[in-house]
Amino acid sequence: MKSLLEVVEQCDSFPYEIDASSKLDIHHAVPIYLGSQKIGNVLPDVMKALKEYNHSQNDHKPFEITETLIRFASWVDTVQKRTKVVETLMNTWRADKTFDALSGWRNELYPVYGDSEQADNVAFVMERAATPLFGISTFGVHLNAYTRDKDGNICMWVARRSKTKQTWPGLLDNCVAGGISYTYSVKDTIIKECNEEASIPLDIASKAKSVNVITYYTYTSNGLQPETQYIFDLELPQDFTPTPCDGEVDCFYLWRLDKVRETILNNEWKTNCGLVAIDFMMRHAFITPDEEPNYIDISYRLHRRLEFPTPRKGHHA
């Protein structure tokens, strides 16, 4: 890539302006509503399959579908019922191998948030691998682990993803990252992932510092992914080395930030993890406004205002 902004655009790839005259699928997503609140978007291929499925359910159709919107049928009126109809749908598509996205089934439940005015706004829960089919907003944590050399320069711990990992095999990654499953808090998740992905023990992981959130809207072969990543920084002791634990990481490198930037520009990173590292390099004065011509535009795209509900207090927990 020529610039960091292009790397960011590669990840934050959902268009900012919809062009109805475009022939690209991405300009023809249909929104899913819960009441008056948009909670997701469905691409034309999913829309087609959803209509067929709904039609096949005869007089117990779970969805109301028009050309311009999708919503749950009026009888699907509780968290439990919404969860159940989506589970049944996704199990059907998984069994029929309708969508590649579902071959990555994880048996991991993600919350889907609804009306932001409510104290508890979990509208339903669904299998993580299915969320891109509905374009559901998901939430995760990423950790920048770093240390300082004897001149005080920051060196970042960078993970090489396992070559056998289902998604993005062999690419570079942040030291620790993971999705926030239903009933986990943000802090619980970062500590759990520190242990599982890098063998960072609780006494060190608990020093991970909440610094930020980045938000972007990505579009991959799996579907639509509006994502929110809570960012943590952790300065590791110089004598501590993260160690792969759960088989998701091949090895860890300790790199100076110029090497981090070079590998990002060289497309060697899982793209959203590159964004996390770019944000880190901005917050640590390695990328500065006098030197980076797209400093402000990068900031906009690392903090995209997503059009979906956010969790209310304690509702990741």
Add this chain to the structure above:
Amino acid sequence: MKSLLEVVEQCDSFPYEIDASSKLDIHHAVPIYLGSQKIGNVLPDVMKALKEYNHSQNDHKPFEITETLIRFASWVDTVQKRTKVVETLMNTWRADKTFDALSGWRNELYPVYGDSEQADNVAFVMERAATPLFGISTFGVHLNAYTRDKDGNICMWVARRSKTKQTWPGLLDNCVAGGISYTYSVKDTIIKECNEEASIPLDIASKAKSVNVITYYTYTSNGLQPETQYIFDLELPQDFTPTPCDGEVDCFYLWRLDKVRETILNNEWKTNCGLVAIDFMMRHAFITPDEEPNYIDISYRLHRRLEFPTPRKGHHA
């Protein structure tokens, strides 16, 4: 205020959705274009005065004005000519006392950026105090100066603005802040302001760390202000005390972050400076996603995507 999000909304007050049926002026701003690029917005009272002024210029009208947009007349086709016609206009309005905003005349020039595709995209320069009348995007620096007590807790240096200062007298402020004038770089500006506003010498000021940029679109009695603030953090030595220098600050306080938050919620801060402190408290794990219900929404509004051109490389410089 009840919440930090409300504080942020009070500053980031330009509507996200324009409601043409509203009777409020803010929903009826008219854009100023330079070529195909929007560079500002004009409220109805300014629009009226601008039409009158333009009409009075007979066969040498500087602007083309329709009901839906304003642009420079075709003869106003260079940086120098644009600068001159805006200067003449603003001097006229200042002499006629047409707008209160111009009573705060500063004799300080701000760049107005145009086509982002050009290597040098300064379209013209104009008096700082006049920028809100045209809703021009402006750029500044803010410094969070802090120290740590013996338990490692962060204490922030907070400024009390002079009671005789023209704008926001007596309110709380960041330790150092200032606008970026034409030909200054970001780093030059922060170092200059450190000296002028808080008597922080070069050897300490040069350690100020570039961390971030915040962007918001505010609407005050002066007009429309889409603002970009480059943020710096500076950990001051425990034995160093900032000292007022140029008469703009009455005194400095060294406060724990709970006091900072309390005074922000109590509306004791100049609003945009409160946003800078909120961003600092997020980046330093004092405000965290598990505890702050509006964490993500606050992040969106601290990084609003403004619809105006940004400076190209080195063009603050």
